[in-house]
Amino acid sequence: MPAQPASRVPDEAHQPPDEPLWCSRCNTDKHLLVNSIQSHYPPAPNMVDVAYECHACRYSYRQIASVQKVAVVLNRPGIAQGVLQFGGQYLHCGEPMKTKSCELRRIQAPLALRPGDSERLYEIYINTRILGCQCGFRMEIPD
Ligand SMILES: [Zn+2]
Ligand SMILES: [Zn+2]
Structure with a gap:
C-alpha cells in the first residue's frame, strides 16, 4: 500500500468537533433527554444534528455530534427514550x-x-x- 503524502490532511480534520452531549449548567449529562436527531448538513458520515434538553434545569441544547455520542445518552438505562427518527432512519437503543x-x-x-x-x-x-x-x-x- 503506498504511503499517504504527509501534507495530505485527513478528512476527519474537516469534520465538526465531536463534543459529548452535556448540560453545562448542571455540569452533568445525567438529566438529558434527546428531543430530535437530524442528518447533519452537509452530510458528514456518522454526524447528526441533535437537539436535547436537560430535565433538571429545562435548558435546551442543539449541537452536531456523532451517533456514538448521542448513543451514550440514549443507551442510558432508566429513561425511556423510545424511538427516534432522523434522516429516514429509525433509532432504538441508540442504534439505527x-x-x-x-x-x-x-x-x-x-x-x-x-x-x-x-x-x-x-x-x-x-x-x-x-x-x-x-x-x-x-x-x-x-x-
Ligand atoms: Zn441542566
Ligand atoms: Zn432496542
Whole structure:
C-alpha cells in the first residue's frame, strides 16, 4: 500500500468537533433527554444534528455530534427514550434499526365516498417495512 503524502490532511480534520452531549449548567449529562436527531448538513458520515434538553434545569441544547455520542445518552438505562427518527432512519437503543422484512399488507376499511352514500368495503394495499433492533424491539412502518 503506498504511503499517504504527509501534507495530505485527513478528512476527519474537516469534520465538526465531536463534543459529548452535556448540560453545562448542571455540569452533568445525567438529566438529558434527546428531543430530535437530524442528518447533519452537509452530510458528514456518522454526524447528526441533535437537539436535547436537560430535565433538571429545562435548558435546551442543539449541537452536531456523532451517533456514538448521542448513543451514550440514549443507551442510558432508566429513561425511556423510545424511538427516534432522523434522516429516514429509525433509532432504538441508540442504534439505527435494521430492516428485517418487507410486507404487503391488505387493509380493509369501510368507506362512504360521499355523504349519504352507504359504506362499502374498500381494500387498500400498503407496503410496510418491519424494522428490528438488536434488543428485540420491532416496529412496522409504511414504506
Ligand atoms: Zn441542566
Ligand atoms: Zn432496542
